Amino acid sequence: MKNLMVLLLLSLVVIIGFNSCSQCNKPKQAPVVVQDTTANAKIAAVNEEIKKDSLNPFLYFKRAHIYDHNDDLKHATDDMFKALSLDSLRPEFFLYAAELFKKSGEPKRGIALMDKAIVVDSMNTDLYVKAAELAYIDTTIRGNYLLALSYLNAAIRKNPQNADIYFYKGNVFKEMRDTNRAISSFQTATELNPKFYNAYVQLGLLLAQKKDKNAARYLDNAIKVSDKPEDALYAKANILKETALGLEAANKDAQAIEKFNEAIETYRKVIDVNYTNVESYMGIGFSYYEMDSVEQAYKYYGLAAKLEPTYAGAYFSKGLCAEDLGRKKEAMDLYQTCLNLDPKFTRAQEHLKKLQANP
Numbered sequence: 001m002k003n004l005m006v007l008l009l010l011s012l013v014v015i016i017g018f019n020s021c022s023q024c025n026k027p028k029q030a031p032v033v034v035q036d037t038t039a040n041a042k043i044a045a046v047n048e049e050i051k052k053d054s055l056n057p058f059l060y061f062k063r064a065h066i067y068d069h070n071d072d073l074k075h076a077t078d079d080m081f082k083a084l085s086l087d088s089l090r091p092e093f094f095l096y097a098a099e100l101f102k103k104s105g106e107p108k109r110g111i112a113l114m115d116k117a118i119v120v121d122s123m124n125t126d127l128y129v130k131a132a133e134l135a136y137i138d139t140t141i142r143g144n145y146l147l148a149l150s151y152l153n154a155a156i157r158k159n160p161q162n163a164d165i166y167f168y169k170g171n172v173f174k175e176m177r178d179t180n181r182a183i184s185s186f187q188t189a190t191e192l193n194p195k196f197y198n199a200y201v202q203l204g205l206l207l208a209q210k211k212d213k214n215a216a217r218y219l220d221n222a223i224k225v226s227d228k229p230e231d232a233l234y235a236k237a238n239i240l241k242e243t244a245l246g247l248e249a250a251n252k253d254a255q256a257i258e259k260f261n262e263a264i265e266t267y268r269k270v271i272d273v274n275y276t277n278v279e280s281y282m283g284i285g286f287s288y289y290e291m292d293s294v295e296q297a298y299k300y301y302g303l304a305a306k307l308e309p310t311y312a313g314a315y316f317s318k319g320l321c322a323e324d325l326g327r328k329k330e331a332m333d334l335y336q337t338c339l340n341l342d343p344k345f346t347r348a349q350e351h352l353k354k355l356q357a358n359p
Contacts, residue, residue, distance in 0.1 A: 043063060057093070064076040077097065089121075098111075101113065108141070110131075114128075114131035128152065131148075145172050145175060166185045166188040171202075182202075183203060204235050208239050219239070237267045240266060244290070263283065282301065298325065335355070336352060
């Protein structure tokens with residue numbers, strides 16, 4: 001058990017740190033101000049509780065969540081200052097206050113808060129991970145990725161069996177374009193947690209970029225461990241499509257058709273998970289078009305345009321199909337719709353001009 005006197009001193013340090021900010025520079029014994037919240041029954045109810053028990057930090061914690069839900073970050077943050085001034089040993093208070101700083105676009109203040117929290121509870125790896133997350137997103141900090149890694153490495157020293165920490169490291173390395181170390185970190189995450197869906201997906205995507213055949217294996221693992229593996233299925237479908245294009249370029253038409261059909265089947269599985277995944281309709285349309293099944297391609301490009309009416313590429317692709325099918329007027333209308341949405345769509349301009357010159 002930690003020495004009680006040490007905890008009291010640390011609590012005092014944290015309270016002093018909070019009182020130094022402009023938002024909480026108030027007299028220590030200031031009366032609780034009950035705000036006019038008649039429009040919000042939940043806040044009004046908590047206010048009544050605070051009237052009866054103004055020194056209960058959990059009531060301010062509770063009210064902060066309500067303010068946060070209502071997008072009132074200033075009052076939510078004020079309440080967390082109050083909660084921490086009443087109890088500065090609660091890691092959940094620190095973490096939530098840091099999250100509010102993240103939402104309000106002040107990650108540096110969140111990092112400073114995590115540094116104070118780590119002094120209070122140096123074994124809590126959640127504090128290091130939150131600090132790393134805030135450093136990761138704050139590109140105004142010189143060497144922010146290295147700072148994030150330093151927090152994550154400290155967390156690993158505290159708990160080397162935590163798969164989440166290695167996953168976060170993988171994301172930092174990925175952002176740094178250090179693909180090999182990103183892959184290594186994601187692999188460690190899956191070794192520690194064999195059901196880590198997002199780590200498998202990241203491995204599949206990174207290995208696919210390297211043209212590594214193991215990419216599909218990791219995506220298959222992701223598909224196995226999730227009830228709704230939308231991202232993994234979509235990534236696998238894209239790999240199959242790219243493989244088919246390679247075979248097509250090598251004049252291996254039969255093998256290319258086989259892979260295009262596998263891609264179509266996989267894109268359909270994505271749609272089974274999420275019927276609004278417009279890129280899967282586009283992928284099916286593209287695969288059919290490459291196999292000269294123009295009517296089918298036309299159908300799926302049309303479905304994509306219906307799902308996302310502002311998707312210029314869907315109208316262009318549908319226009320290509322209409323043009324191939326001899327429906328020039330419809331093709332011209334589709335190209336024009338594409339250009340209305342994206343006036344700089346060069347290929348649509350070229351096709352439209354060609355058809356206008358040869359009606």
